[in-house]
Amino acid sequence: MSAAAMLGATPAALAQSAKAWPSQPIKLVVGFPAGTSPDLMARTLAEPLSQLLGQPVVVDNRPGAGGNIGAAQVARATDGHTVGLMVNGNLTIAKILNPATPYDPITDLAPVSLIAVAPLVLVAPNSAPAGGPAFWSAAKASGDRWNYGSPGIGTVAHLGMELIKVKAGISPLHVPYGGNPAVITGMLGEQVNMALLPPGLAMAQVQSGKLRAIGVTSAGRSAVVPGVPSLSETGLPGVELEIWNAVAAPRQMPQAHVARLAAALAEIVRRPAVRAQIAAQGWQVVGTAPQGLANRIAQDTATMTDVIQRNGIQAK
Known part of the structure; x- marks a missing residue:
């Protein structure tokens, strides 16, 4: 029709048309x-x-x-x-x-x-400072000596990190990779200082003790990643982002x-x-x-x- x-x-x-489809x-x-x-x-x-x-x-x-x-x-x-x-x-x-x-x-x-x-999870290498305030202080002090990884230009992870930069007053450089697995590899090798990752990928690394979870991009704590604080709880309000x-x-x-x-x-x-x-x-x-x-x-x-x-x- x-x-x-x-x-x-x-x-x-209209009902008959819908019934005939597919x-x-x-x-x-x-x-x-x-x-x-x-x-x-x-x-x-x-x-x-x-x-x-x-x-x-x-x-x-x-x-x-x-x-x-x-x-x-x-x-x-x-x-x-x-x-x-x-x-x-x-x-x-x-x-x-x-x-x-x-x-x-x-x-x-x-x-x-x-x-x-799903929210995204902000993760960092295990060498990063524990606790939100300490992490944000270190990020500010590091200026553009720190970087962040993303699975590509224009992805939600990239744009979300740019939003975080504005809200947190930090200036890490963007390093685009070909996908999230490469971002994780870079972070495990401590070539990447932070990244936003989907919960499934992030928590597999966090729970195995390989990466540190800083916070989650939901308004409050998320049932998808229980136990991880919201970014607002870490001292960074105003970041609400979902994939x-x-x-x-x-x-x-x-x-x-x-x-x-x-x-x-x-x-x-x-x-x-x-x-x-x-x-x-x-x-x-x-x-x-x-x-x-x-x-x-x-x-x-x-x-x-x-x-x-x-x-x-x-x-x-």
Whole structure:
């Protein structure tokens, strides 16, 4: 059903359109390699989604450009059965950070559902001062002799650290790596002084005694990383930042189909077994309607655009 036809359609007609969809296998595009966090999330959702919708759900990995290659494929899709599992940057500041990005998150993609969120954990080598006040004092005194690592320019970890620099009045240099595993390697070798990492990666290192957790970027303590203080508790208020996974569709997908997919995803992530799987991956389940994701996109786009413009950050 076209967008024009939908405007004049009755509720019964829209319901029938949604019921008839999907009529073929669904392709769930992931813009990251197999084994990464977005890939694991997609594979957690694929089987129960297939059972609920009555069609196979095939995970299609299209890695590159921080997930933007996969997002661009979704934006271009015209088969009505291609959607994507995406991260913050793909749905917010992709075009702002790099005008050459081959899609626009706002005009080319339709929000479906915010699946899960997690704070980031600020970590440092074990040689770093213990306790928040001592850590921030050392960071200020070190100036640009300290650095911080990130999995790449324009990632949430990069922009989050730039926000922390402003809030804390510190000036470590940015060292972009090719991914979080390389950041961790650099930190274990004490070539990196601090970094924001996803909870699953951070706490594996902290609990094994290899790295020190300084604080978490949630408003208060997070159930995802119990026992780690918020950054506010360490003496750094005003830093609230989350990473998230969401499902988006091509903008031209009929609203009835988007609504049916969102409802199916919301039902799936509330199942105890699926919630447990997602929690084990270091995430807190959300499962919103399309408008809920749209609201989050608008909020995060405004926050991150401010950081990008204030610091003159550009994709390279």
